[in-house]
Amino acid sequence: MEISDGLNIARYAAISAQNSTMEGVGIAMLSKAMDMQEQMGAELTQMMEQSINPGLGANIDLRV
Numbered sequence: 001m002e003i004s005d006g007l008n009i010a011r012y013a014a015i016s017a018q019n020s021t022m023e024g025v026g027i028a029m030l031s032k033a034m035d036m037q038e039q040m041g042a043e044l045t046q047m048m049e050q051s052i053n054p055g056l057g058a059n060i061d062l063r064v
Helices: 003-052
Strands: none
16 A cells, blocks of 8 residues: 555545535525525415405404
């Protein structure tokens, strides 16, 4: 085993660790984007429901 082999192993380990970190960051960003899309979809659904019956629940008819 030569000194250069040890350096290659160390370089490979560093690159592998960097790739793992980048993959973890990418997964976290994707998860956050999916959460935001889910929230925006729920808000859009709520807005659409309100536009169909905009006055629904706004008034109460009372008789005494």
